[in-house]
Amino acid sequence: NAGVTQTPKFQVLKTGQSMTLQCAQDMNHNSMYWYRQDPGMGLRLIYYSASEGTTDKGEVPNGYNVSRLNKREFSLRLESAAPSQTSVYFCASSGVMNTEAFFGQGTRLTVV
Amino acid sequence: GNSVTQMEGPVTLSEEAFLTINCTYTATGYPSLFWYVQYPGEGLQLLLKATKADDKGSNKGFEATYRKETTSFHLEKGSVQVSDSAVYFCALERGTYKYIFGTGTRLKVLA
Numbered sequence: 001n002a003g004v005t006q007t008p009k010f011q012v013l014k015t016g017q018s019m020t021l022q023c024a025q026d027m028n029h030n031s032m033y034w035y036r037q038d039p040g041m042g043l044r045l046i047y048y049s050a051s052e053g054t055t056d057k058g059e060v061p062n063g064y065n066v067s068r069l070n071k072r073e074f075s076l077r078l079e080s081a082a083p084s085q086t087s088v089y090f091c092a093s094s095g096v097m098n099t100e101a102f103f104g105q106g107t108r109l110t111v112v
Numbered sequence: 113g114n115s116v117t118q119m120e121g122p123v124t125l126s127e128e129a130f131l132t133i134n135c136t137y138t139a140t141g142y143p144s145l146f147w148y149v150q151y152p153g154e155g156l157q158l159l160l161k162a163t164k165a166d167d168k169g170s171n172k173g174f175e176a177t178y179r180k181e182t183t184s185f186h187l188e189k190g191s192v193q194v195s196d197s198a199v200y201f202c203a204l205e206r207g208t209y210k211y212i213f214g215t216g217t218r219l220k221v222l223a
């Protein structure tokens with residue numbers, strides 16, 4: 001009963017370091033998403049993948065790259081981390097249009 | 113563009129009080145509407161949803177009705193419990209794979 005699994009749960013990076021956040025879902029969903037959550041700003045979409053093989057920018061894509069590795073996995077990469085990227089990151093997935101999205105437990109990232 | 117506006121918190125209530133969290137939306141067409149709940153240190157969980165006008169979503173004593181005439185989807189519960197303390201997010205999806213979230217409303221219920 002895993003649903004959406006994100007790793008790692010916590011990470012501290014130094015400015016300029018790179019890292020990849022991993023996400024996998026076992027619900028056979030076509031669509032996957034990366035959001036960031038900041039105090040007072042709700043969730044903002046970074047990138048999404050409507051289906052395997054496609055990715056598109058969301059509201060706040062600058063400083064990030066994504067890879068839809070296969071139907072199950074969707075990774076988020078920070079090439080050169082900045083303090084402004086300190087946030088909680090959530091991966092989500094959904095099936096057909098107009099249905100709900102399912103979320104992972106989140107990754108709390110701190111960039112110092 | 114599409115957007116969701118929900119009442120700012122925090123909302124502090126005594127146990128067994130009536131809860132209303134307001135949510136209004138702007139969207140073209142007919143979006144699906146959702147309420148999500150986030151407990152401390154956890155991801156978002158779907159609380160309820162409605163996919164067309166006049167639908168009522170309900171779960172765990174919470175209810176919300178899709179009102180197209182007022183573009184609203186207010187969350188209500190007749191008697192809150194301490195365990196309902198969490199952050200609540202209103203959201204919409206308009207068939208474009210982009211879920212739009214409100215800023216969240218923190219609810220604190222006191223025993």
